[in-house]
Amino acid sequence: MEISITKTTTPKQKPADESKLGFGQYYTDHMFIMNYDEGEGWHNPRIVPYGPFELDPAAMVLHYAQEIFEGMKAYRTADGSIQLFRPDKNMARMNVSCDRLCIPKIDEEFAIKAIKTLVEVDKDWVPSLDGTSLYIRPYIFATDAQVGVHPAKHLTFAIILSPVGAYYPQGIAPVKIFVEQKYVRAVIGGTGFTKAGANYAISLKGQEEAAEQGYVQTLWLDGVERKYVEEVGSMNVFFKIDGEVVTPALVGSILGGITRMSIIELLQSKGYKVSERRLSIDELVEAFKAGKLEEAWGTGTAAVISPIGELKYGDLVMPVNNGEIGEVTHMLYDTLTGIQWGKIKDEFGWTVKID
């Protein structure tokens, strides 16, 4: 399929101060859209000026949340070029989400081409200040104007772009995490392994109550036994316990993060032992009490690495590494961001140049 391009005649003012971009505050001049209609498949791929969707009030996405998304970034390197990070993994995961949510699959290679073309059209929006990037949001939602519950026959695939600031403008710093015992994010048999909008709606309340208590994120436990660690906020989570790096195995309720995957490969390439296994909150408490809970961090596209400085489990407050960023955590952050922004040679073949 050819992607038609209609350029805006009224380009927006770009944000003047790249140190104040924040996250998701600004959107670029253009967006990619493609439609699915039963009988026609995915068709009419086009880049058009960024602007509102007209949705029928009965549109299924507004009622039954048949919607999925992906998140990735374009990075400006020192030589001024722009690169993506493992876009093939994001698009493969998008199809995993499609399958679970009864959404017709997309052509992964074509979707990568659409991303590249859109970023190329809006390349002047890719910021260059240290730590900044262009956040890329591909997503699909159901548009059937029909309040009956059924898999949609009409959907929209869109990609929007947002220049975003450094996640740690004051330098990477550990955060305090609340271990959630009341609310559950996902359960085996559900959609926790996908990027369904549903998972995020379900997680809002726990996050809100943790925030009220002064905690930045929640540590989610499994929905069956309510004791196995699953994710932190909307990130995957890693712990270094007595020299072993542990991250929860992908049992069906946990998102297979691209950053998670990359961190595991990075650690293994450096000779670290990484265990993907079940990890109970009790094991974490015991490790803490024995002085063996050495480091903890979240991984995700937005933060890349988010060091955990404290875990609160009921009345027990567990500082990790005296609330400071650990050695492995820091190495991972420096290495992965180094590869992403082109400061370190990419030995893995993870980065993909635009142009």
Added chain:
Amino acid sequence: MEISITKTTTPKQKPADESKLGFGQYYTDHMFIMNYDEGEGWHNPRIVPYGPFELDPAAMVLHYAQEIFEGMKAYRTADGSIQLFRPDKNMARMNVSCDRLCIPKIDEEFAIKAIKTLVEVDKDWVPSLDGTSLYIRPYIFATDAQVGVHPAKHLTFAIILSPVGAYYPQGIAPVKIFVEQKYVRAVIGGTGFTKAGANYAISLKGQEEAAEQGYVQTLWLDGVERKYVEEVGSMNVFFKIDGEVVTPALVGSILGGITRMSIIELLQSKGYKVSERRLSIDELVEAFKAGKLEEAWGTGTAAVISPIGELKYGDLVMPVNNGEIGEVTHMLYDTLTGIQWGKIKDEFGWTVKID
């Protein structure tokens, strides 16, 4: 608050044949809208011509499914008047959903007033053929143009109306149900007790696979032990076992249906014993094998009562009452639909007249 009314200048053609309305195929001339903005609360309630919403591509509802809904009906009675069924219960439940999904609560009485006013404006759309009704869909969705995950600060409350056909145009008939063992609809700690769009997105896949095997709906089991009966399709479920009427207790993962509540009250008023308790699939199998699984039915706004004629659990096919509608099931259907359409005196004070 005053509800402003702007009438359409281009009324639609009403569906000519009330025997072919189907469900959710037609929408009336008007809709109700009210906005929430942080600092202002819910404001600007208005009835306007039915027409599309303009949504920013970054609108939260398209990404994180922060959305809830309700479903209810307006019924045309023999004397030509129009009545609602327990609208206070729907609006109370809407606020339960709001709370769980971090959505600012609505004024329940005002919302009922909005429903009544809108139905009054579009009263000529309430069909009068036997078994037809006007489906009422109140819903709320998040509109913040921001791809950060957070509870929305901007939301839209809307009500749309759809004239719908008789659920059983050929007369009430039992359906075949597939007992779902692979997928889970909801788990305690999640949003299963609310009408979050998320629950419906999560349930699509199980429904689709059941349909591929020739089954109309799935019987959902609990997400923890995967053996306790929870719901059927998007309905509550009842069984008559050895004279006892049993329905799953509202443990936190099951929707508290208004029809469910009414059926329990109706049965109790007639001297039936109703047990709200945990009910395992094993108990159902044993009852079936002992010849004590006497009747089974789903309850919900759309169907009111949906008799179950067969359950398939793995390789075991369990006909219920020889695949025919049971005596209690039929009595409940006749009584409740009788009250809703004003054919039977409402001894319970459930119906509310419009005007």
